[in-house]
Amino acid sequence: MVGGFKAFLQSRRVRGGLTAVAVFGLMLAGQGLAWSAPGVVKVRFGGDQRVTRVVVELDRSATGKLVGDDPSKVVLALSGVGSETMTGRGQGLVREWSSGGSGAAKVKLTLNRPVTVRRRFLLPPGDGVAVYRYVIDLEATGEALPVAARPGAPLQTRSAQRHGRRVIVVDAGHGGHDPGAEGASHHEKALTLAAARALKVRLERTGRYTVVLTRGDDTYVGLERRVAIARQADADLFISLHADSVADPSLRGASVYTLSERGAERAARRFAGENWAPADALGRDPVVTRILLDLTQRATTNRSAVFAKVLLDSIADDTPLVNRSHRDAGFAVLLAPDVPAVLLEMGFITNPQDERALADPRRRERLVDGIADAVDAYFSDGGRSANLSGLP
Numbered sequence: 001m002v003g004g005f006k007a008f009l010q011s012r013r014v015r016g017g018l019t020a021v022a023v024f025g026l027m028l029a030g031q032g033l034a035w036s037a038p039g040v041v042k043v044r045f046g047g048d049q050r051v052t053r054v055v056v057e058l059d060r061s062a063t064g065k066l067v068g069d070d071p072s073k074v075v076l077a078l079s080g081v082g083s084e085t086m087t088g089r090g091q092g093l094v095r096e097w098s099s100g101g102s103g104a105a106k107v108k109l110t111l112n113r114p115v116t117v118r119r120r121f122l123l124p125p126g127d128g129v130a131v132y133r134y135v136i137d138l139e140a141t142g143e144a145l146p147v148a149a150r151p152g153a154p155l156q157t158r159s160a161q162r163h164g165r166r167v168i169v170v171d172a173g174h175g176g177h178d179p180g181a182e183g184a185s186h187h188e189k190a191l192t193l194a195a196a197r198a199l200k201v202r203l204e205r206t207g208r209y210t211v212v213l214t215r216g217d218d219t220y221v222g223l224e225r226r227v228a229i230a231r232q233a234d235a236d237l238f239i240s241l242h243a244d245s246v247a248d249p250s251l252r253g254a255s256v257y258t259l260s261e262r263g264a265e266r267a268a269r270r271f272a273g274e275n276w277a278p279a280d281a282l283g284r285d286p287v288v289t290r291i292l293l294d295l296t297q298r299a300t301t302n303r304s305a306v307f308a309k310v311l312l313d314s315i316a317d318d319t320p321l322v323n324r325s326h327r328d329a330g331f332a333v334l335l336a337p338d339v340p341a342v343l344l345e346m347g348f349i350t351n352p353q354d355e356r357a358l359a360d361p362r363r364r365e366r367l368v369d370g371i372a373d374a375v376d377a378y379f380s381d382g383g384r385s386a387n388l389s390g391l392p
Helices: 002-011 020-030 188-204 223-232 261-271 286-315 352-359 361-380
Strands: 040-047 051-058 063-067 073-079 083-089 094-101 104-111 115-123 132-140 166-172 209-213 237-244 254-259 321-329 341-348
Touching: 040 083, 040 094, 040 104, 040 286, 051 073, 051 094, 051 286, 063 115, 073 115, 073 132, 083 104, 104 132, 166 188, 166 223, 188 209, 188 237, 188 341, 188 352, 188 361, 237 352, 237 361, 254 286, 286 321, 286 341, 286 361, 341 352, 352 361
Parallel strands: 166 209, 166 237, 237 341, 254 321
Antiparallel strands: 040 051, 051 132, 063 073, 073 104, 083 094, 094 104, 115 132, 254 341
């Protein structure tokens, strides 16, 4: 029977609203198997503990509304569709999810921490996607919910484990056999290390941050290893410090780089085959893995751009900036898909004024103060300035 039905499909073009799910239902009916009303196909996630996107895949259009007033859950009621009983692990702000019901399916999201629903909307099939997608953007509004509010949760969230401290990875460019650019009196590797050490002291003095250095002395650390350090530390922010160089000694000023679109494509190729997130969040489907990777990377790129702007505003009073001071590039240290990252060119080592400023402890301290103030401002806003419109 199944073989004959396949032949029928091959001989006829599937028309109108006959979706892949409906076709499969007809095949089951032909075999005398039970079949529930079509509706919710899959629930998937992207993002992190600050902003999480939930995508509910549907085989038909639906109208959704939020119901209930339990602060530990978000419940979406979808009229006109059904769902077989499904459950799964969440990601980011969502600990776990379930769906079920006929006629008005409910998708329940059990939360790790209080959230606000930033926006929700329905996307029709298109651009190679055959299903409808009901999208919910969640944004954190408070600290992690206590374990008592999350029945069955065996682990504390990352924020609870850190006692409220953010993890900042500070990367001193070059090192060891790689001196970097050369000025009249200094090598880049020495100036970046001095700035990284000073920034660590300045940030940790506040009691709000745990700071990890990719190198704490004159040793060489490979570029991929620097990214791995940030990801293994579960970093909230990665700041790579460098000193620029150019043939024209009159050129001076700082600039900040974030990941370019081409760099993002390079990162996607590199990380798509790796365990870049927990296996229970990714599943085994390489297509789902790539979708989640893209979702996470777009959110991360948005946050990187937000911090870059805050950083430039913070250091501008004491540090000259080049024209078009926010730039993008595919630098290897910016490639982590789940850690917001910037590369700060603190000035031109080939410019006498910039070199003296970078080597002067008092001038360096003012620059470090500006960087630390930017970190404070970024996290006091919770990254809420990040534009979510880039998330698919």
